[in-house]
Amino acid sequence: MDYFIRIAEYLFLIYAVTICSSYLLLALISYFAMRRYMKKNSFVDFKKILSSPLAPSISLIAPAYNEAMTIIDNVKSLLSIEYNNYDVVIVNDGSADDTVDKLIAAFHLEKVPYFIPSELPSKKIRGIYKSSNRAFRRLVVVDKENGGKADALNAGISVSNKELVACIDVDCIIQPDALMKMAKTYLESRENVIAIGGVVRIANSCVIEDGRLIKVNLPKGLLARFQVLEYMRAFLLGRMAWSRINGLMLISGAFGLFKREIVMEVGGYDRDTVGEDMELVVRMRRYMMDKKRVGKVLYIPDPLCWTEAPSDKKILSRQRNRWARGTIETLVKHRVMFFNPKYKVIGLLSYPYWFFFEFLAPWVETIGLIFFAYLTITQQVSWVFSLGLFSFVYLFAVMISLLTLLAEETSYYKYNDARDFYKMALVAIMEPFLFHPFVVKWAIAGNIDKWRGVKSWGKMSRTGFVQTPDKKKS
Amino acid sequence: MAENLIYALIYCNILLLAVVVLLFGSIIIIRSSKKSKFDNKDFFLKKVTKSLNRYLIATTEQDELEEVEFDDFQLKKIKKSLYTNNRKDYTTTHLLSLKKELFGEMDEALDHAYTYLSLHEHSLKKTKSIDHSIRVQGFQELSIFKSKLGLSPILKHVNSRNLMLRQEAQVALVKLSTREPLSFFRKLVFDITDWEKLLLYSELTATEFKHATNFEQYLNSPFDGVNSFIIRLCTLFKKIETMRTIRHLLKTETSTMVIVAGLIAIREMGDERDITLTKDLMLKHDNDRIKIEGLKTLGSVEDPNNLDFITSYLEDPNLQVQFCAMYALNEITFEVGHYLQAKEAVLSEAHDLMISHIQNPLN
Numbered sequence: 001m002d003y004f005i006r007i008a009e010y011l012f013l014i015y016a017v018t019i020c021s022s023y024l025l026l027a028l029i030s031y032f033a034m035r036r037y038m039k040k041n042s043f044v045d046f047k048k049i050l051s052s053p054l055a056p057s058i059s060l061i062a063p064a065y066n067e068a069m070t071i072i073d074n075v076k077s078l079l080s081i082e083y084n085n086y087d088v089v090i091v092n093d094g095s096a097d098d099t100v101d102k103l104i105a106a107f108h109l110e111k112v113p114y115f116i117p118s119e120l121p122s123k124k125i126r127g128i129y130k131s132s133n134r135a136f137r138r139l140v141v142v143d144k145e146n147g148g149k150a151d152a153l154n155a156g157i158s159v160s161n162k163e164l165v166a167c168i169d170v171d172c173i174i175q176p177d178a179l180m181k182m183a184k185t186y187l188e189s190r191e192n193v194i195a196i197g198g199v200v201r202i203a204n205s206c207v208i209e210d211g212r213l214i215k216v217n218l219p220k221g222l223l224a225r226f227q228v229l230e231y232m233r234a235f236l237l238g239r240m241a242w243s244r245i246n247g248l249m250l251i252s253g254a255f256g257l258f259k260r261e262i263v264m265e266v267g268g269y270d271r272d273t274v275g276e277d278m279e280l281v282v283r284m285r286r287y288m289m290d291k292k293r294v295g296k297v298l299y300i301p302d303p304l305c306w307t308e309a310p311s312d313k314k315i316l317s318r319q320r321n322r323w324a325r326g327t328i329e330t331l332v333k334h335r336v337m338f339f340n341p342k343y344k345v346i347g348l349l350s351y352p353y354w355f356f357f358e359f360l361a362p363w364v365e366t367i368g369l370i371f372f373a374y375l376t377i378t379q380q381v382s383w384v385f386s387l388g389l390f391s392f393v394y395l396f397a398v399m400i401s402l403l404t405l406l407a408e409e410t411s412y413y414k415y416n417d418a419r420d421f422y423k424m425a426l427v428a429i430m431e432p433f434l435f436h437p438f439v440v441k442w443a444i445a446g447n448i449d450k451w452r453g454v455k456s457w458g459k460m461s462r463t464g465f466v467q468t469p470d471k472k473k474s
Numbered sequence: 475m476a477e478n479l480i481y482a483l484i485y486c487n488i489l490l491l492a493v494v495v496l497l498f499g500s501i502i503i504i505r506s507s508k509k510s511k512f513d514n515k516d517f518f519l520k521k522v523t524k525s526l527n528r529y530l531i532a533t534t535e536q537d538e539l540e541e542v543e544f545d546d547f548q549l550k551k552i553k554k555s556l557y558t559n560n561r562k563d564y565t566t567t568h569l570l571s572l573k574k575e576l577f578g579e580m581d582e583a584l585d586h587a588y589t590y591l592s593l594h595e596h597s598l599k600k601t602k603s604i605d606h607s608i609r610v611q612g613f614q615e616l617s618i619f620k621s622k623l624g625l626s627p628i629l630k631h632v633n634s635r636n637l638m639l640r641q642e643a644q645v646a647l648v649k650l651s652t653r654e655p656l657s658f659f660r661k662l663v664f665d666i667t668d669w670e671k672l673l674l675y676s677e678l679t680a681t682e683f684k685h686a687t688n689f690e691q692y693l694n695s696p697f698d699g700v701n702s703f704i705i706r707l708c709t710l711f712k713k714i715e716t717m718r719t720i721r722h723l724l725k726t727e728t729s730t731m732v733i734v735a736g737l738i739a740i741r742e743m744g745d746e747r748d749i750t751l752t753k754d755l756m757l758k759h760d761n762d763r764i765k766i767e768g769l770k771t772l773g774s775v776e777d778p779n780n781l782d783f784i785t786s787y788l789e790d791p792n793l794q795v796q797f798c799a800m801y802a803l804n805e806i807t808f809e810v811g812h813y814l815q816a817k818e819a820v821l822s823e824a825h826d827l828m829i830s831h832i833q834n835p836l837n
Contacts, residue, residue: 013479013483039606039607039638040607040637040638042607043607043610043611043614043638043642048672048673048676049672051676051679052672052675052676053675053710054668054671054672054675054706055672056668110836112831112834112836112837113827113830113831113834113837114827114831114837115797115824115827115828115830115831117792117793117794117796117797118793118794130836130837131836132836184669187667187668187669187672188637188641188667188668188669188670189667190665190667384480385479385480385483388480388483388484388487389483391487392483392486392487392490395487395490395491395494396490398494399490399493399494399497402494402497402498402501403497405497405501406497406500406501406504409501409504409505410504418505421501421502421505425498425501
């Protein structure tokens with residue numbers, strides 16, 4: 001028995017060391033890739049794109065479901081983005097409220113006959129509206145029957161006639177220069193770029209005016225602060241590295257740019273998954289490799305999109321549960337890529353990483369804790385070894401979080417108040433005890449729900465952004 | 475074995491703890507250094523700005539009829555204080571920011587100041603730096619202050635494998651070699667990217683020599699990207715005299731990218747002679763992009779003789795091509811529905827929707 005216990009201890013140790021090494025390696029690759037990106041772009045005058053007839057055309061596609069309260073401000077914000085050759089396609093996904101009526105009234109919309117040359121699968125489109133006011137000529141509103149986010153995005157992509165489509169969440173704050181930065185990355189690659197992702201940041205407690213971010217503040221609640229650190233770590237020290245080695249499998253659903261032609265070829269978003277953002281990227285990559293065509297997925301570390309993070313535990317748990325289910329669905333659907341050399345970095349590195357360190361990690365952690373509890377009860381625990389392993393993992397987690405803060409300090413420096421840094425350092429120290437166990441619990445619940453056949457998104461409600469005093473009065 | 479492992483774990487923990495403390499400390503140091511660096515810079519720049527303002531005022535206050543003489547007394551004062559590379563950098567950056575806002579005599583005065591303060595030598599040194607971003611700074615400074623000394627060190631980088639170096643070297647050369655801004659095209663060993671095209675177009679738009687430049691001499695490039703870009707430039711700058719060469723090129727061209735650029739050129743600058751060429755290209759290449767551009771071009775010509783040819787594309791398997799054909803027909807006849815009825819063409823529901831779409835003013 002003692003022999004098996006020792007073997008199990010070694011296995012946990014090997015798993016912990018492997019996962020930590022991979023995090024460290026990714027963090028280092030990301031750090032240098034980010035520095036390189038920033039140096040490269042420090043000389044770029046992005047405004048040159050604005051006046052150029054050679055800039056690619058882009059459609060911003062934003063599905064809206066029961067967004068009557070905020071839709072007008074959100075659309076105005078999207079219409080004021082700094083880019084010349086673009087339009088905004090708002091897809092009303094069968095809202096039960098008066099989202100469409102509000103849009104019609106505010107933007108002088110009229111129903112127009114509209115020919116769509118090629119359509120992605122989606123629920124029936126009831127009508128397409130355009131504005132009779134020249135000021136809103138960029139706006140297209142698609143009214144369709146309810147079918148979910150992926151369905152709405154498919155309808156939007158079908159209606160778009162631009163070279164690139166940027167799929168976004170309508171309630172996100174998009175940085176005014178986001179499209180210019182994306183377009184630059186798209187244009188400068190020698191190889192065929194099929195998708196580009198950008199950093200999504202948390203906007204809780206930030207000051208927003210007319211749909212524009214005025215001041216970046218650290219969220220007030222601890223739960224949102226944990227997510228700030230988590231997002232920074234994932235976006236700054238994770239995805240940048242995967243993009244650098246051409247192994248990126250996920251572009252956030254909040255803001256991603258895709259080559260329309262390829263999205264049409266692969267059949268658009270999968271309407272049967274709750275992780276449609278990851279699934280589309282994986283399918284596009286798989287399709288390109290199957291066809292022996294080059295298809296790069298790039299990523300830029302600039303904060304391009306600000307979103308409201310759940311500040312309520314219940315809502316956060318639903319979100320994480322859905323993320324876990326989405327991951328499983330994508331991994332199962334594309335299991336043929338697992339350690340398949342045909343899919344190069346994706347098959348040999350990215351997919352196995354997601355399988356072992358994203359999907360399996362919550363299970364390994366839970367089993368490890370149960371195992372430790374069993375050893376404690378049966379008085380077989382090696383305290384020196386166990387405490388050594390715990391402190392190793394804990395210190396490593398704190399180190400990675402501090403590396404993230406260092407990357408932030410030396411790059412975008414968004415939280416420039418000294419007190420914010422100390423608060424974030426404290427969050428980094430507390431996170432492994434106060435936040436991570438819940439993340440593991442919600443991921444396990446997501447796994448269980450997946451096997452039970454749960455398919456719903458779960459109700460997500462938002463509290464709204466902080467508005468400037470003038471805006472509040474109005 | 476087990477004991478060794480435990481010792482290894484303990485050592486790892488100590489190491490990690492040290493790294494954590496080190497990271498924490500370095501962030502605090504970075505924060506404080508950012509502040510002090512700005513303080514020193516601000517103090518020095520205040521002095522430079524004062525002297526530069528006096529120098530610029532003295533230059534502009536001269537009689538307009540006389541040749542401009544630069545007041546070098548103030549510059550001497552600045553030159554004395556430029557004993558570190560940092561100070562040279564701050565001064566160059568400051569001059570660059572002034573250059574963006576000032577024109578005419580002031581602009582010349584700034585060029586003179588740059589040379590007088592020997593900042594061009596500092597910029598030339600930068601072009602040899604190991605750090606690519608510093609090299610790029612050097613390119614930019616030399617080209618903005620029109621220092622011809624920069625030409626040969628910059629030219630070496632037009633084929634650099636490093637994207638940033640290559641782009642900035644190309645842009646700097648356009649700024650510096652005003653008579654033949656694209657002469658480096660002859661030295662290219664690989665094709666230019668779309669971003670490089672955008673940057674070059676932007677620089678060319680700003681230069682006053684764009685209309686005097688003979689772009690067509692670069693149309694024999696082995697790279698499709700270069701050829702299509704040159705055709706686009708000829709189109710955007712309305713160089714009608716280049717149409718002969720473009721026509722000649724299109725007759726033998728096989729690249730979709732170049733043919734599409736050529737069809738756009740025909741649309742913008744062509745004449746009746748080009749209708750046959752357009753039709754030939756559409757028939758020769760079974761490519762949707764070529765068909766679409768060709769149909770747009772034929773639509774813009776508004777010649778009723780093309781109606782039958784365009785109508786035949788209403789049966790193309792690609793709906794987008796059909797849509798463009800309908801659009802082109804509408805451009806020529808205005809009453810496309812009546813025309814097709816008169817022709818007894820079989821119209822589908824999709825065709826009716828296309829007509830409604832095209833004829834709706836909001837679309």
